[in-house]
Each structure stands twice: as structure tokens, then as C-alpha cells.
Amino acid sequence: MRYPKLEHFQEPNVITTTADFIFSWARSHSVFPFTYGLACCAIEMLSSGFARFDVARYGMEVFRPTPRQCDLMIVAGTVNEKMAPVLKRLYDQMSEPKWVIAMGACATSGGPFYDGYNVVNGVDKIVPVDVYIPGCPPRPEALFQGLLELQVKIQQHKFVAETPKPAVATPAPAAGKEV
Amino acid sequence: MGLEIGTNPMDMNAIAARLVADFAAELTDVRVQEPDTVVARCERAALKDVARRLKAHPEIGYQTLNFVAGVDHVRHLESVYHVYSWKTNTYLELHVEVPKAKAEVDTVCDVWPAADWHERESWDMVGIRYLGHPDLRRILLKDDFVGHPLRKDYVDLVENHPHA
């Protein structure tokens, strides 16, 4: 017996959109972050995991040290040329679907060390970034805002995307006339 | 208990005078920098011998190395050794001039074991080669980095930025 898979549908319909809703809701509320704290932002990431700023209320307290078990890589700290290949390998080792948050000014664009000879100006030169969190270091509340933005982004994941319809030619309005 | 600090407190000028007396030929330009440092200049060729004798000095044994810094003064390089004496609780800052054309100086790893990584960093950053070092390779930069960044004439190279 052949079961229909979601990807077999050509167009989104009530089955795929309901599946989208349920799976995305589940994914966004139980994200497993990857402990990729490199520098000072890592200490703020740790603080946000502990008692006062509790990241467990968003379902994200399960920080796994191995990329194989994670969805979300929070790059907290400066990436330099020596670390960049390592970061790329670890990103490749994560399984889909995966997201990246660039936490802090250094991961966003190099930060206060932007003109260093060894500094990569932003982790988005190496991996695709979903959410940027500015700050040096960003407060735990700022990290939470970034995580909540990411939840919104995760909830937009679709199993079957809408195919773009061909454009219908509309006549350009004559100059000077009201449409 | 244990290792005592300051068992032989000496006046700074007395220390400087003692160094001048004992190392007349090798140490030049000995002066006192308040409050606790004696600054001296040493010849490159005499460094190893001076280091051994400084460490083994009976009254002011400079037994611990604090750091080794490489400095690029544009005409020449300099290797600065900052050592500490437990007995007198003072520092000695030893400047060794290194010519840029042949940037080599003897290692002091066998005298002060702490020099190991400091000399590697000086090689990495400034390009002073320490002869006799057990494992002189780059420490802070990646292995295939081109150039020595803390030189004044260092130019940021494209090879060093594959991820720019």
C-alpha cells in the first residue's frame, strides 16, 4: 500500500498547511541549541540559561554539545580565520532543518575587532544566518528576543511551497491620467 | 610556608650596582625604573650566558620568567625578557637588540622553561627566530599564515583572509 507523502502534493492544501502548523509549532517550541560559545557572548548565553533569565521557559534549555543532535547553532563570539573551517564543518554536521543565530556584534559583522588581520567580519561569510542579535554582549533579554524572532521564522517553514503563478500582463497606465 | 618572597630585600640602586659589577662586560645601560624594575641591555651573543648567570646569581637569583616580548623598532627588532627575582622581589627587564636582516637570537628555554610558549609567540607575531627552541612553530595564528603581523611593515594579505 502506498501512503501519500506531503511532498507528493503539488499545491498547498488543508492537509499540508495543517501539518505545517503542527510540525512548525512543535519544532519552534523545542529547539535544541548547539553550545557554540566562542568568546564573551558565551558567558551571557550561559547566564541566560541559568536561574534568573531562564531559557527553559522557551523550551530551549537542552544545550547539546554535539552538532548531530541540534537544530540551532548560536554563534556567540568572534570567528577568526583559524576557527572558520571548524565552524563550517560543525555546521555541515548538523542535520536539516537547521538555523543559525549570530549573537553579538562580532558574529554579526566583526564587532570591535573588525580591522584585525585574523578576524572574519561576520559569521554570515561562512554559514547562512537566520537571526542577527546586535550587542556587545547582548543582554540575555536581547538573546531571548532573537530566539522569539527565530520561533516566528521556524513557524514559517512549509512542506509544500506555493508555486509562483505566471504573471498576467497588465497594460501600463497612460502618463498623466489617474488610474 | 614554602617558597619565600623577599628574603633579601635590597635597595634598587644597590641591585643595579651589583648587576653592573657582576656583569660589567655583558650588560650595558643599566638603570633603575621606579619602583621595582631594573632595565638593562644585553648583547645578542652573550644572552645565553647572561641568562644562566642571572638565574644562578646567589643574592638576586632571577628565577622566574614573566614574559618574552618581541618589539619592532623600525630599524631593528628587539626581544624583551622580563624576569622576576623571588629573593629581592624585583623585576629585571632585559632588552636584546636583534638585527632585522638576520632576526635570530638564542633561546632561553633551557634556562627558564616558561620561555617556551612566549618565544613561540614572539616568533609568530614579530618573526624573531629563537635558535635551539625545541618546537618553534606558530602558536596563535594558523599554520599557513603568511607574514608576521606585529611588524610595522606588515600588510594585510589576501592569502590570510580566505573567508573575507
Added chain:
Amino acid sequence: MPDQFATAAPDEAVKLALQRIEESTARGEGSNVEGLAFNEVVVNMGPQHPSTHGVLRLVVTLDGELVKDVIPVIGYLHRCKEKLAEKRTYYQYIPIVDRTEYVAGMNCEWGYVMTVEKLAGIRPPRRAEFIRVIMAELNRIASHQVAVGTFTADLAPLGTAMVFYMFRDREYILDLLEEVSGARMMFNYFRFGGLRYDLPDGWVEKCRDLMKRLPKLIDEYESLVQDNAIFLQRCVGKGVITQQDVIDYGITGPCARASGVAHDLRRTRPYSVYPELDFEVCLQSHGDVFDRYQVRMDEMRESVKIVEQALDMLPKGPVQLGSLRAPYVITPPPGACYTGQENPRGEYGTYIVSDGSRYPYRLKFRDPCFCNLQLFPKLLSGNRIADAVAISGSIDLVLGGIDR
């Protein structure tokens, strides 16, 4: 499609480890097992690892569980600080010094500011000196909380309650520091000749309040692990640093004091107003992991005493020299100067060579963790890998300082 299962080509450190195995095999110390040339395996720990406290990479040569050799590879956080010093003015560089040992920002700033003040011949007013002491000691407590908290978190991965309690209480200290400077971690508070802001109203009472509560909280931390048989078995007698190591490698800070060496720069090379304050240098005698933990707990208590005394002795007056604004442009006379300052991790020194311009000519940090890390191969060899994790946690490394 990137090959996520590919093994990276061996780099210099791994090649060195393999070469050492070959040499020891050639010397006849190969395997005693039939069919094996050698017993050792080269394993990579890091740079991303839950227990290495930052981006430290250890290339470990293991014989079963025994660590035969460790090659630390650093530089994964090298942010070109010493070169940046030559591109920024003295004043612009203050926030960057914060980020050296990011857990103890106030202490790092003080080390840098002290050196520049010595070069330029500036002495801050007395009130500023006392407030500097208060900030440094508060930051020392916060730093030890992170250090001991993450150390116990390594012994049992987040399984001990201690790290949660310590981080909770660290928040109280960070609240105080945030009220004064505006930031939780990167303070940018010290200036040449004083401080950026004076203490806000009511801060002294809040600080006194917290100092009354802290000793009980520290007792609470100790009660969590002190009598735990497993903690004691994992910590006592492991990773001994001898006094000869302290001399040879320039070990400073709690690691040296745990070995019985009374090297505390606040007493041996006193700076600022420390000669007027009454506190003890915390010493232990064995130099093992437990003693280093104990020294840090004792130092937290001593820091509380220092802060209370400084609050009592706090004089009135300005916190800035002369006019209202800090000197934005400072041009120390040509020369070179080194000062060492007692960081929570040891002697944090700054060596500045000035050529009379607005920019430092050469800035070199003498970082305590860089010097302590040199001892790793000697310290970790011969222990099991689990002990290696405990020992490396007890040395208290902050990679921001090691890599600069």
C-alpha cells in the same frame, strides 16, 4: 553536497602527536599486545567542546583511558588585540581591554589603566582608588563564581546544583556593577586619572546589603560539595602543581597559592590602596585540584571583607582628576613600562612601549592563563581522561586572555 563525514587532514599539532608516537615506538616503548605496533590513539578535544571552557583544542594521545601526552593548540580566539592597540588611541583602547579576560573586566581595565597612568605620571584621586578596589574585588567574586561553577559543571555535566546557585548570585553582583557602569560585563568604566562615573545614590547601601548576605551564600555553595565523597575522590591528590613548577613556569594566582607560594600581588607588590586594607592571602599546601577550589572559595570571603572595609573607608571627593572630563587624548612620554595586577587568575600584566604619540607603539599582555596553560602537558599526562577534565577546569582558563 559537503562531505560531512570526511576527516580533516592532520594539521601540525596532530602530526606532532603522531610523530611522537612513532618516536616512542622506535625507542621500543610500543605495544605489549600481540599484533599492535603501539597502543596509543590520538584524539581531538575541541576547539568546540563542553569542557574546555572556550575554544581550546587539546590533541590528546590516549592509551586506553590514560593520557600519555597533551598538545594544546590555541589561537582559535586570536582577535589581534596587540595589533589593534597600535591603531587605536589609548582612550579608545579601554573597552577592548575589557574583552581580554572577559569574566573579570574591571581587573583587566585596571591593569591597562594603571600602566598608562604610570607612563604618563598621573595619580588618581583617593576616592577613585577606593572605588577601583571595590569594583575589582566585586568582579573577583563574580569571576570566581564563574570559575568554580563551570568547574563543578564539568565534573558532572550541569548535574551539580552549584553552578546554578553561583550564577544566580553572580547576577546580584552584576546588578551592582551595571548600576555603576551601565553594562553587565564589558564595563568601560576605568579612565586615566579616575573613573567614568561616581557611585549612584543608594549604591553603597545596596552593596553593604549584598556583602552581608554573601558569606552565607558562600557557605551554602561549600555545603553542596564539601562532603560529597565523589567530589573529594575526584579532586584530592589530582593535578598537583609543585613549587618548582611555580618557579619554572611563572604560575601565579590561585594555582600558585594552592601550592603554598604566597604570591599575591596585592601583598607582595602592592598597588593602589591595598596597603591600607586588612585581608589575608589564602594559602593551601598540597597544590591539587581540591586546594585550588578551596583557595578560590576562601578568596571570595576575603574579597567580601575587602569590599566592606573599602566601603567604610570611602572618602568624599572627586573621582576624576582636575576638570570634569576625562583626558580623551593622552600622550605619555616615550618609554616603556610594565605593571602587574592581581587578576582573579593570576598576575595580569601590561607592557606598553610608548613613542610619545597618541597611539601605543607596542602593547603586550602578560596573561596569567597563557602562562598557566604551558603546564598542561606536564600536568595532565599520566591521569585518566576524566581527571584531565577536572584538572583543566581547576586551572581556570579564559581563552580571551590566552589568545588575545
